[in-house]
Amino acid sequence: MKRLSRREALKIGALAGGSLLLPTLLPHRSFAKSGVSPKTKPFTLPFRVPPVLQPVKSNDTPGSNGAQNFTGTDYYIITHKPGMQEILPGYVSGVWGYNGIFPGPTIKVPEGRQTVIRHINQLPAGNPTVVHLHGMASLPQYDGYAEDYIPPGYYKDYYYPNDKARTIWYHDHALGKTALNVYRGLAGFYIVQNDLELNLELPKDKYDVPLFLHDKLFSANGSVIYDDLGETHLMGDVITVNGVAWPRMKVARRKYRFRILNGSISRSYRLALSTGEPLIVIGTDAGLRATPVPVKELKIGMAERYEVVIDFSHYKEGTQIVLQNRELPINIDYDDTNVVMRFDVDDSEDDGTLDPPLPGKLGDIEILQEKDAKRTREWRFHRNNGQWVINGKVWNKKRIDAKVNLGDIEIWKIYNNAGGWFHPIHVHLVDQQILDRNGKPPLAYERNCWKDTFYVGPNESLRIIAKYGPHKGKYMMHCHNTVHEDFDMMTQFEVGYGGLDPVATAPAQPIEKMYPF
Numbered sequence: 001m002k003r004l005s006r007r008e009a010l011k012i013g014a015l016a017g018g019s020l021l022l023p024t025l026l027p028h029r030s031f032a033k034s035g036v037s038p039k040t041k042p043f044t045l046p047f048r049v050p051p052v053l054q055p056v057k058s059n060d061t062p063g064s065n066g067a068q069n070f071t072g073t074d075y076y077i078i079t080h081k082p083g084m085q086e087i088l089p090g091y092v093s094g095v096w097g098y099n100g101i102f103p104g105p106t107i108k109v110p111e112g113r114q115t116v117i118r119h120i121n122q123l124p125a126g127n128p129t130v131v132h133l134h135g136m137a138s139l140p141q142y143d144g145y146a147e148d149y150i151p152p153g154y155y156k157d158y159y160y161p162n163d164k165a166r167t168i169w170y171h172d173h174a175l176g177k178t179a180l181n182v183y184r185g186l187a188g189f190y191i192v193q194n195d196l197e198l199n200l201e202l203p204k205d206k207y208d209v210p211l212f213l214h215d216k217l218f219s220a221n222g223s224v225i226y227d228d229l230g231e232t233h234l235m236g237d238v239i240t241v242n243g244v245a246w247p248r249m250k251v252a253r254r255k256y257r258f259r260i261l262n263g264s265i266s267r268s269y270r271l272a273l274s275t276g277e278p279l280i281v282i283g284t285d286a287g288l289r290a291t292p293v294p295v296k297e298l299k300i301g302m303a304e305r306y307e308v309v310i311d312f313s314h315y316k317e318g319t320q321i322v323l324q325n326r327e328l329p330i331n332i333d334y335d336d337t338n339v340v341m342r343f344d345v346d347d348s349e350d351d352g353t354l355d356p357p358l359p360g361k362l363g364d365i366e367i368l369q370e371k372d373a374k375r376t377r378e379w380r381f382h383r384n385n386g387q388w389v390i391n392g393k394v395w396n397k398k399r400i401d402a403k404v405n406l407g408d409i410e411i412w413k414i415y416n417n418a419g420g421w422f423h424p425i426h427v428h429l430v431d432q433q434i435l436d437r438n439g440k441p442p443l444a445y446e447r448n449c450w451k452d453t454f455y456v457g458p459n460e461s462l463r464i465i466a467k468y469g470p471h472k473g474k475y476m477m478h479c480h481n482t483v484h485e486d487f488d489m490m491t492q493f494e495v496g497y498g499g500l501d502p503v504a505t506a507p508a509q510p511i512e513k514m515y516p517f
């Protein structure tokens with residue numbers, strides 16, 4: 001499958017028809033500050049969370065799979081299909097979603113259990129999908145390699161080890177079509193929890209809430225518009241949270257834990273509360289930090305996750321608190337993109353459970369040492385003749401740009417040489433720590449934690465360190481502005497030798513051959 005050129009993308013949109021089901025694809029044009037979407041008032045629709053998916057089967061037979069010892073396995077089924085939902089108040093929009101909804105259902109797994117997730121593609125012909133579980137150290141054949149397709153009418157079972165508690169997400173990764181497919185709705189939360197975390201006195205259950213941020217553009221009839229402004233970026237004039245435009249959420253007078261994911265195509269956010277109260281950062285891409293860090297504002301690039309605690313306990317009933325989005329370079333701001341959602345303090349939300357003070361310590365974070373690194377590699381993210389490239393090169397599945405020994409610690413230096421752009425860089429398979437940003441120590445909330453995606457601002461450079469493993473094989477690294485990723489800011493590295501081929505090892509099978517779990 002070759003990548004789509006813009007011309008072909010337009011053609012696909014036209015052929016498939018049904019403007020409610022497919023985003024309309026528009027040629028590059030510029031928008032006024034008021035945007036193009038129908039004018040609706042922020043904070044009109046109630047907040048909602050995506051449903052939690054139940055396994056279709058579970059067994060508790062302890063098993064092993066390579067280095068993993070599982071206490072049992074949970075089996076899930078997810079179908080990729082079109083659906084309709086109210087995103088903008090008063091309008092019905094078509095999406096392509098996991099089980100037909102955007103965001104897809106949330107999967108919640110206890111650490112140490114294996115999951116087998118059967119993904120079935122029931123989308124219209126000509127739309128192969130690829131599923132990547134972003135933040136899981138998956139074997140190469142289950143990592144959503146960009147050319148490991150599930151064609152419509154096919155399915156693939158993905159096996160995941162769930163060996164580390166964290167907030168991650170699953171999303172489409174089809175070569176040259178990731179931005180379009182994620183924008184259509186193929187993305188959802190996946191949460192791994194362990195006892196250590198559950199025993200900490202952190203807000204739980206209804207007070208532990210995922211927030212999926214994503215901006216969109218709509219046409220006058222409410223259908224979704226895809227416009228990447230000439231393969232550069234997609235900047236929506238409507239901010240959605242969990243698939244709802246600027247929702248309002250009733251909150252009790254107590255602490256909440258929010259698991260924030262920037263699931264946007266190209267927009268970064270600088271989050272702050274209208275009251276000036278802090279967001280207390282307790283976790284990031286790869287789970288809880290060592291200690292909570294209060295911040296007045298929080299920058300979050302695409303695919304990054306930050307877990308924050310907000311304390312509503314000292315507000316009066318009826319207080320309205322807005323989660324704001326302040327300006328950042330490169331973003332295109334519209335009239336209402338400076339707000340995300342609103343919290344309305346409401347005592348009826350209080351279920352009477354205790355609200356203990358936050359623990360001062362959340363866990364132990366091992367710090368990787370620079371002196372233990374076997375080598376340093378340099379990666380330049382830039383633009384070449386209108387093309388997005390890494391070290392001057394475009395994606396080529398036959399080329400491997402770094403061969404890393406299994407178990408080696410390496411430092412990767414990331415340069416953003418494209419002045420005028422920012423790139424959130426994602427390295428598959430490994431968790432990383434930031435050594436420095438422009439030669440200076442990283443921000444307080446970027447230290448003493450693990451991450452898999454890194455905001456690299458215009459002309460910034462970053463040094464990150466990781467131990468490469470636990471699996472051998474080929475894995476991708478790319479910019480998570482998925483428009484850049486598609487055209488063509490993506491490369492691959494190989495860990496160890498003789499890893500399983502990501503495409504040939506466990507290819508998708510036709511639905512007729514599907515066996516029951």
Ligand code: C2O
Nearest residue numbers: 132134303426476
């Ligand atoms: Cu979230 Cu390679 O992607």
Ligand code: CU
Nearest residue numbers: 423479481484
């Ligand atoms: Cu980029």
